[in-house]
Structure formats: structure tokens, C-alpha cells
Amino acid sequence: MKSSAVRTAIFPVAGLGTRFLPATKATPKELLPVLDTPLIQYAIDEAQAAGIERMVFVSHPSKAAIERHVMDDVRLRSELRARGKPELAAELKEASFPVGSDEVVFAMQNEPLGLGHAVACARDHVLPGPVAVILPDDLILGEGCIGEMIEAYRNVPAGHLVATMQVAARETRKYGILSVCDQEGRVLRADGMVEKPDPDKAPSRDAVVGRYILDGSVFDDLSAQTPGAGGEIQLTDAIARGAQRVGLAGFRFSGQRFDCGSKAGMLRATLHLAAEDPECEEVLQEIVASRSSALAA
Numbered sequence: 001m002k003s004s005a006v007r008t009a010i011f012p013v014a015g016l017g018t019r020f021l022p023a024t025k026a027t028p029k030e031l032l033p034v035l036d037t038p039l040i041q042y043a044i045d046e047a048q049a050a051g052i053e054r055m056v057f058v059s060h061p062s063k064a065a066i067e068r069h070v071m072d073d074v075r076l077r078s079e080l081r082a083r084g085k086p087e088l089a090a091e092l093k094e095a096s097f098p099v100g101s102d103e104v105v106f107a108m109q110n111e112p113l114g115l116g117h118a119v120a121c122a123r124d125h126v127l128p129g130p131v132a133v134i135l136p137d138d139l140i141l142g143e144g145c146i147g148e149m150i151e152a153y154r155n156v157p158a159g160h161l162v163a164t165m166q167v168a169a170r171e172t173r174k175y176g177i178l179s180v181c182d183q184e185g186r187v188l189r190a191d192g193m194v195e196k197p198d199p200d201k202a203p204s205r206d207a208v209v210g211r212y213i214l215d216g217s218v219f220d221d222l223s224a225q226t227p228g229a230g231g232e233i234q235l236t237d238a239i240a241r242g243a244q245r246v247g248l249a250g251f252r253f254s255g256q257r258f259d260c261g262s263k264a265g266m267l268r269a270t271l272h273l274a275a276e277d278p279e280c281e282e283v284l285q286e287i288v289a290s291r292s293s294a295l296a297a
């Protein structure tokens, strides 16, 4: 059993969000809402529920709005109180971090050099021990994925644990793919990982999605990493390099994952949450009824 707790979560949020232009011209993609909550907030809530003590956001100078969302805004709160909305002011305070708190750090990734480079930018700000990495684009609903992984990590004999799900063969070129040796329950023991292989070269169909728990040595592996797929510094390559030394395992999480880096995924996630929200029932029924009558006509 490992004693070192996972205390830090790294959120890579520097990407330009080109797939969502023009929506992301002035608004960071992490602030796009799924129903009524920005993507980044789901990721923060997941980390908080898992007992994470420090969140390191690796952002870009053009995305200052993320910081404004995450940190407390004392002026806005006093304005709300002055306008007779003290409950709203209290809610905002509850959902944000006080300025100067050491629970939150913003580090800048000035150039888009890849996910591995983004994680490396957090190095000076993490607490000792293994670190979690959460990609807010991958929205995972249901049981908190990073919490589930932290629980499993205690008993898994591997330094790197990555969230996995099975994908169709044609999809392997969208993901990091694990080279799986064997499986015990929800844990897949692996001896490597390849970034976005063609289906005929993929070692399995076990794809990695955006939740990782990484041994602290990943930072040394990242600093020695040369550009890989797409000319970027790949997190996958640094994990594969460390796999032989610290061990690597995949974890089949129980929640439902939505690829909110794509329009279809955003829509699926929104409809999924809308279907569970009584306030949306009437709207959904109207749409279904109007589509069915359009089809019948």
C-alpha cells in the first residue's frame, strides 16, 4: 500500500479552443456552459470532492477570464449585497477561492507546445507526491472519476494510473492507447502507451481519457521529452517512458464521459443533464413533439 497521498491537481487550460470558434474568440472554451455550469467548474468540483488540496491551472495570458471565474470577486459581491441580493453574494463566495489562497495557483503556458509541456509548466507549484491531471474537456458525470482513481491508486502496484474506456477501432487515432498486459477487475496492467495510433498499429482499444494520477518522477521524464505525435511534447510519451520504472495501469471508471472538446459531445452532455432537470422537461418535450410531427409530415 502506498502512503503518498494525491494532494495536487493540474488543469491544463491554455488551449485556444479553435474547434469552438467563434464562441471561443473572447470566451475560453473551459467557460462554455454545459446547461448552466461552465466546464471548468465541473472539473473543480470533482477535484474538491476528491480532497485535492492544491489546484494548478496551466493557462494562457489571453484567458484571464478563467482566473476571474475561479477567484473570489469582492467588488461584485459587495455590489450584489448593495442591490439586496445577499444570498447570491454568499453563493458566489462559496463557489470561489479567496485571493491569495495557496489552494490555487495560475501558471502560464505561453506557447502551445503540447499537453506534456503544459503539465511540465506546473512543476514548480505542485505539492510533494503523486499528482492528478484533469482535462476539463473530458466531462465525466456520475461517480467522481478522480476520487474513484485516488481510492484505487492506494492499492494498485503502479506509479501511473490513467482513466480508460474502450473505443471502436476507428477511434484509436483520437486517443492515447494503452498496451495492456492483463486485467483484474477495473484495473488494467499495462507496459506502455502510444499517442493516437492508426487502428492497425494500436496495441489495444483501451483509450485514455482526461484523468491521470502520475508519479512525481513524470516531471523528470517530461523535461527529457522530445516532440512526438503532431510535433508536440506528449504527456503520453513521458508516461510510457516512466512505465518501465514506476509501473503503469489503466482504470475503467464508472461514470459517463462526454467529449466536450467537440460540438457533438457538448450537445450530448447538455441533453443528458437537461433530461435529468425538471425545469427542462417542457422544452425537451416540445422539441421531441415538433421533430416527430416534422418526420411524420
Ligand code: G1P
Pocket: 115, 135, 138, 174, 175, 176, 177, 195, 196, 207, 208, 209, 210, 235, 236, 261
Ligand atoms: C489528449 C491526450 C490523449 C488522450 C486525450 C483524452 O489528447 O494527448 O492521449 O487520450 O487527451 O481526451 P487531445 O484530446 O488533447 O488531442
